[in-house]
Amino acid sequence: MNIVVTGGAGFIGSHFIKHILRKYSGYKILNIDKLTYAGNPENLEEAEDNPDYTFVKEDICSKRIIEKVVEGYDVIVNFAAESHVDRSIEEPEVFLKTDVMGTFNLLEICRTAGFKKYIQISTDETYGSAGGGETFSEESPLNPSNPYSASKAAADLLVLSYSKTYKLPVNIARSTNNYGPNQYPEKFIPLFVTNAIEDKPLPLYGDGKNVRDWLFVEDNCRGIDVILHKGIDGEIYNIAGENERENIFIAKKIIECLDKSEQLIKPVKDRPGHDRRYSISCGKIKGLGWKPEVSLEDGLRLTVDWYKTHPQWWKKIKSGEFLEYYKKHYK
Numbered sequence: 001m002n003i004v005v006t007g008g009a010g011f012i013g014s015h016f017i018k019h020i021l022r023k024y025s026g027y028k029i030l031n032i033d034k035l036t037y038a039g040n041p042e043n044l045e046e047a048e049d050n051p052d053y054t055f056v057k058e059d060i061c062s063k064r065i066i067e068k069v070v071e072g073y074d075v076i077v078n079f080a081a082e083s084h085v086d087r088s089i090e091e092p093e094v095f096l097k098t099d100v101m102g103t104f105n106l107l108e109i110c111r112t113a114g115f116k117k118y119i120q121i122s123t124d125e126t127y128g129s130a131g132g133g134e135t136f137s138e139e140s141p142l143n144p145s146n147p148y149s150a151s152k153a154a155a156d157l158l159v160l161s162y163s164k165t166y167k168l169p170v171n172i173a174r175s176t177n178n179y180g181p182n183q184y185p186e187k188f189i190p191l192f193v194t195n196a197i198e199d200k201p202l203p204l205y206g207d208g209k210n211v212r213d214w215l216f217v218e219d220n221c222r223g224i225d226v227i228l229h230k231g232i233d234g235e236i237y238n239i240a241g242e243n244e245r246e247n248i249f250i251a252k253k254i255i256e257c258l259d260k261s262e263q264l265i266k267p268v269k270d271r272p273g274h275d276r277r278y279s280i281s282c283g284k285i286k287g288l289g290w291k292p293e294v295s296l297e298d299g300l301r302l303t304v305d306w307y308k309t310h311p312q313w314w315k316k317i318k319s320g321e322f323l324e325y326y327k328k329h330y331k
């Protein structure tokens with residue numbers, strides 16, 4: 001299989017590339033990534049010398065260039081996106097450009113070049129906030145709350161329209177919140193882990209009782225692999241961690257893993273339009289033989305240990321672009 005991975009220098013995409021290269025021999029991977037603030041070639045050091053791996057620094061919005069470089073490949077897995085909700089609230093435009101127009105470009109390329117499969121990496125956030133006891137399935141309506149999730153939902157609808165209208169063989173993977181090594185430290189878990197290591201405050205939004213369902217990144221990659229090989233054309237697959245927890249629970253667990261004081265937890269102003277809870281069912285992908293394998297306890301320990309032992313990876317990030325963002329956002 002010759003796979004184009006877009007956004008492969010980011011958190012989940014880089015794990016997916018390493019997963020595929022480790023598991024299959026003879027698969028070629030072309031990683032197209034613009035290297036925004038979130039893209040980091042260090043995430044792929046392991047793949048650099050692999051003859052089956054090629055990297056091209058490019059924007060998925062540059063259609064003419066992308067259609068040339070993908071010649072000879074037959075599948076696109078699209079991870080490329082602006083991915084942080086708080087940034088989407090502050091500067092939404094780039095989310096529409098990359099997440100919607102970028103997806104549109106890739107779909108057009110797949111349609112005209114006759115690709116065998118297009119997989120859109122989407123999110124449970126497109127369903128919006130779930131009420132107590134409510135759990136969304138693949139059939140639930142989309143009800144996004146912020147410019148990030150609205151852009152991802154718009155992209156999903158475009159993908160489905162290409163399936164219905166042009167019979168493009170597509171799948172959509174909607175996963176819950178991922179965590180693990182190499183996640184950019186603007187996101188909740190790596191921000192709290194790295195702040196706690198440095199004895200800095202952990203800025204907990206609102207009452208800390210918002211619920212997220214935590215999925216270890218390698219479990220997500222195995223799920224996407226299953227969809228790639230067994231997914232039925234035109235189908236959406238939810239990928240859940242089955243670990244719904246309040247944010248305050250995760251914050252306390254991180255403190256416990258690092259043997260720090262709970263005094264570090266600092267309640268701050270809530271995020272506008274903050275979704276209270278995400279909850280999805282994943283029976284459909286379980287029917288293809290997948291299930292989450294890493295427990296939250298093990299995954300969190302592994303993640304905390306990785307950040308403890310890789311300060312060179314995140315200290316550089318936290319002193320660069322991230323620092324400007326952090327000062328502005330948490331002022």
Ligand code: NAD
Pocket residue numbers: 006007008009010011012013032033034035036037038039040058059060061078079080081082083084098102121122123124152174175176177178179184
């Ligand atoms: P990330 O922000 O870590 O990585 C995104 C990558 O896309 C970066 O390498 C960046 O350089 C690249 N990129 C951004 N704009 C681009 C463009 N215009 N052209 C080419 N490359 C571009 O994100 P992530 O957490 O790895 O998420 C990957 C995908 O998974 C996203 O589509 C996101 O919506 C989805 N997702 C993420 C989570 C999560 O918890 N992180 C959960 C569900 C779904």
Ligand code: TYD
Pocket residue numbers: 084085086125177186187188189191203204205206210211212247271
């Ligand atoms: P985040 O990692 O941004 O993912 P998402 O909003 O896409 O689910 O945030 C996860 C949860 O953590 C969410 O409820 C918001 C909360 N949060 C904080 O309490 N403090 C923070 O500094 C951040 C970044 C997030």
